[in-house]
Amino acid sequence: MxxxxxxxxxxxxxxxxxxxxxxxxxxxxxxxxxxxxxxxxxxxxxxxxxxxxxxxxxxxxxxxxxxxxxxxxxxxxxxxxxxxxxxxxxxxxxxxxxxxxxxxxxxxxxRGRNSAILVPERSSIRSLADLKGQRLAFTRGSSAHNVAVVALEKVGLTLKDVTPVFLSPADAGAAFATGSIDAWSIWDPFYAGAELNQGARVLADGEAILGxxxxxxxxxxxxxxxxxxxxxxxxxxxxxxxxxxxxxxxxxxxxxxxxxxxxxxxxxxxxxxxxxxxxxxxxxxxxxxxxxxxxxxxxxxxxxxxxxxxxxxxxxxx
Missing domain, CATH: 3.40.190.10 (Periplasmic binding protein-like II)
Incomplete structure (x- = not known):
């Protein structure tokens, strides 16, 4: 921005x-x-x-x-x-x-435990490295933006290696539910809601990514x-x-x-x-x-x- x-x-x-x-x-x-x-x-x-x-x-x-x-x-x-x-x-x-x-x-x-990168339960994405080429959603300029950047850095990737999808939490939640995005960097309570209501799987949480x-x-x-x-x-x-x-x-x-x-x-x-x-x-x-x-x-x-x-x-x- x-x-x-x-x-x-x-x-x-x-x-x-x-x-x-x-x-x-x-x-x-x-x-x-x-x-x-x-x-x-x-x-x-x-x-x-x-x-x-x-x-x-x-x-x-x-x-x-x-x-x-x-x-x-x-x-x-x-x-x-x-x-x-x-x-x-x-x-x-x-x-x-x-x-x-x-x-x-x-x-x-x-400790960063209230944020995470989520994927659908049955997603083939199993590691941060698997995000390459995928549609990764987050709110531009938010803490989730930083989580996404650092997560990719940890595996030698950048935002150029994924397709960033800039969405508000509500819009990203809807896109996640319909499969319009492959992964979602988000914070609580949207994170908890995706876990409980959509069966989201945690690829990595903020504690593992950021400390x-x-x-x-x-x-x-x-x-x-x-x-x-x-x-x-x-x-x-x-x-x-x-x-x-x-x-x-x-x-x-x-x-x-x-x-x-x-x-x-x-x-x-x-x-x-x-x-x-x-x-x-x-x-x-x-x-x-x-x-x-x-x-x-x-x-x-x-x-x-x-x-x-x-x-x-x-x-x-x-």
């Missing part, structure tokens, strides 16, 4: 401004607009109303906006439709390379500069939610299901392999994210090299 594509998509995301999602960096914001996906720590915080309880005494409401994937979430954040949200590692890299006005405010390190990986909590940079206390409220809520989630995975599954409409059985599997301890954006995490960014720059998948450290919100490290 280049700068023109990103900003064009951002203009579409900006349509949300006309439906009540306005930039909230005024002197006294009335709302804190939070973007979330169908799993993860923010959903737990939402279910427990942790951010709402902290901001209610100040007369600030919390507006929750659901996204299927990280790239459109960050497009909305760039134009100010949302103030705070979470994505995997790769969307932030594409967004930064396109000039998005965002900052990293916290991280969620994991340690990170998701991130990000904020619109202008909002973070203007309202660091509100951003910190969101981070504090993540800490509370994480402590509860690590000890209550069945409760996490119920919370995820209630918030997203995804069946409990699917969210239970998502919760079982999820990790919920938010972290500051440490130098080690910055180095890991920089390595991902450098890989994408060397492959010409982003238009220019970027400096991850320059977009870390320092106030969150205090």
């Amino acid at each position: 280049n700068r023109r594509q990103f900003l064009g998509s951002a203009a579409l995301a900006g349509l949300a401004l006309s439906t009540g999602l306005r930039p909230s960096w005024a002197d006294e914001p009335k709302t804190f607009n939070v973007g979330f996906q169908k799993s993860g720590l923010l959903v737990v915080a939402r279910n427990q109303r942790l951010i709402e309880k902290a901001l209610e005494p100040r007369g600030i409401a919390v507006n929750w906006v659901e996204f299927q994937a990280g790239p459109p979430l960050l497009e909305a954040m760039n134009v100010g439709s949302i103030d705070f949200g979470t994505t995997g590692d790769t969307p932030a890299i594409f967004a930064q390379a396109a000039g998005a006005d965002i900052v990293y405010v916290a991280a969620l390190p994991s 340690t990986t990170n998701s991130f909590f990000l904020a619109n940079a202008r909002f973070a500069r203007s309202h660091p206390d509100i951003v910190q409220t969101g981070i504090d809520a993540l800490g509370q939610a994480g402590l509860w989630a690590e000890a209550n995975r069945d409760g996490v599954a119920e919370a995820l299901s209630a918030a997203t409409g995804v069946p409990v059985a699917i969210q239970k599997r998502t919760a079982e392999r999820g990790e919920f301890r938010a972290s500051p954006v440490t130098p080690e995490i910055v180095a890991q994210q920089q390595a991902v960014a450098d890989r994408f720059a060397s492959l010409k998948l982003i238009p220019k090299p970027i400096d991850v450290a320059s977009r870390v919100w320092r106030a969150s490290q205090s």
Whole structure:
């Protein structure tokens, strides 16, 4: 995704401004607009109303906006439709390379168990090397994009050796069900849904492909500069939610299901392999994210090299 594509998509995301999602960096914001996906720590915080309880005494409401994937979430954040949200590692890299006005405010390190490359149960594809010449689907600019690139690298292949099929999670799920694609790089709960509902077979999971990986909590940079206390409220809520989630995975599954409409059985599997301890954006995490960014720059998948450290919100490290 280049700068023109990103900003064009951002203009579409900006349509949300006309439906009540306005930039909230005024002197006294009335709302804190939070973007979330169908799993993860923010959903737990939402279910427990942790951010709402902290901001209610100040007369600030919390507006929750659901996204299927990280790239459109960050497009909305760039134009100010949302103030705070979470994505995997790769969307932030594409967004930064396109000039998005965002900052990293916290991280969620994991072993990568909540993502995988899937194939149909009866597929003849038995190893990553067998992906050569096959139709491999993933969401462009998402964490699944990075999983696909690294998986191919491990067996001496590149994206030029497969037929990349760029699809949203919902569209990829439909294509997977009909056999229109041969393999699918995806994350939970779509990963769990494909396992339980479509008999998908795991070719390799993110732990085997990537090892340690990170998701991130990000904020619109202008909002973070203007309202660091509100951003910190969101981070504090993540800490509370994480402590509860690590000890209550069945409760996490119920919370995820209630918030997203995804069946409990699917969210239970998502919760079982999820990790919920938010972290500051440490130098080690910055180095890991920089390595991902450098890989994408060397492959010409982003238009220019970027400096991850320059977009870390320092106030969150205090």
